[in-house]
Amino acid sequence: MFWSCRWLCHLEAVPVRCTPHLGARLVGHVVGSCIMVAPAYASDTSGLDFQQFVDDVGRNRDFFISVATAAKSTFTFGQLVDAVKSADEAKRSADEAKRSADEAFKASPEGKIQEALARAMEPFEPSRPQDEVIQRPVMETLRQRIASWQQHATIIGGRCQSGKSVATEEALRGARGVVRFTIKSADWETTMYEELKVENSGLFKEMMRRVREKLKDFPNNLTKFPILLLEVPRTTIEGIDRVSSTAKDVATDKIGCAIHVIVSASSAAAALAFDAGGLERQEDIWVGDLTEQEAKEFLALHGHEKNWKDFVDACGLRIGDLVKACENLKKGMSLDDTKQECQRLATVEVVRFMELQVHPKVTGREMLQELLKVYPEGIPEVSNGISILPREVAALIRNKSCHAVYFHAIKKRFFFASKLHKEAAEAQLANP
Template structure:
């Protein structure tokens, strides 16, 4: 029975019906507004895939997992290489897409019979690490088939993309067929609570002043902390890295029929002008010049490992990756301007 199709389907259904358990304990996670945003999307879902994106180290996976804590009908799979679909089927113990759909439909029926569940739709989470470079075409096709099928959506596909380039490569039939949720830096209140969890309730402000508000940086600072001087060392390291990234990004150029487009210089200059004007909300893709799309730029950023700017997918704008990158970029651009004849 266990090796029969019915047995495989039932085993997979049983696996999905278990309440989802995140990697971190609940008392290790700071409550964030974005967690509630994701949960609202889950509870109110009707159709189309959800894309979770944001700056590397902002806490996307943690926020998504926390939003799904205790939810039944969830299966999470890491997309590591081009063979991810076969790995997905193997991890669920099913023979292919047809059997996967049967599993999802059965899970959906079971969820609809239960009272008080967060959602009556099964959820397939596809987590795409920063190192993954290919596979978004197949992810897009699967998401379209499962979440936007004309005959009725079978599952809520949630794609958690560490790389903006991968997030932008997602296409299940246009932007109207996806919901973008951005995970940004921590707020001051969230940072204070995170640092309190790591034993720095009293001196949390010193951490944020030296290291900013990105979750990964603050956790790393706590792990490296040996005293106030260690924060200064980390700040110096971060500034050195930011300076290197800005200088590298200034070399970002694209050859077009009209000549070479200095995309990096154009974007940084436009962002600096935008901040100097008092707006600071970022600039659109036309700031780069014709011939260099955001997808081109984000691919370049990933390939060259230079991240002084981000493409904010929900707002369709370039923004500085952090206040530190903005500060360093302004210094470098001002220095170049002063040295020009």
């Protein structure tokens, strides 16, 4: 009958064989810097149990070598089994203590700051793959603004579904130091802190301060300053005032905080509602409809490079409408059907706009008449001694869902939302 035994040393474990004639009682002996272990009696353990023991000792050989060397003694198999169990229990206790300490640190203010900091320093990843995005000049305009930023908020405006989010995300692709949040309610700040796990504005600002310090390690990064990207969906009505005051607080009044606030508003109305303390304290960037060349490139990505003009004729140059037309085609709708639907929606929006009172002395109908007279130039906010406030008109448009007209934040003029809206206005105004 044979038992497996093992010499354990600092470098490796070498298996040997011992036979019963060596004695009924086999023990572990310190031999130089090695230990030989075996059961004290054949009846102490089965061969399988002993092999498991040998494996366990092999995993803990450094422990046993140090103990045995210090003790200058011998150990029975049972004693060594107990020692293995004690070592395993000590390791489990140490692991549990470490887990508890790690959890306590994560729950502490410092732990929360470090966790949020790590997320912010990851390269910004847009929602769309780069090969699905056409490059537009406005993206380079955004990059230059971000790279040269020193103070004041940046407001990304444009018609709904004009591609503002895609343009902003593409401009930020790969940039470190970006914190993105979507505003959905009036108490959005509290929700943002909860999602970031920083609890309050104090921890948030400290985290962003550290982001700026970390960015010094990335000299080729797009920006040297942390960025707070706030996205405002079309459905969000409340909370815009708070966006304005937050941007003023961290980007304008306290340069030491140095947080670049970028507001990407889904609707022109939401963008106009923003006010960081005057136009001189914010930078407006406009994302307009596609050019025909951009529309051609975009439709080529969707497999319509040969008939791209048919799509433009059906729904115009707004990228959201072109996307919808592509989706409708996959569902079996013809381009003629899509065109009729776009015309119907334009007519509905024009009729609703005609019913507005955009100024005590000006109706929506009168404003459309004036726009037709000067088309495609648009009309200024002050005309014929009457000042039509863009922010008030934008609020009316949003509340009544009549997006037939928009105010261009850069050109400072009112325009028809599209050629389809202009044609719908002509048709409706021809019938007094």
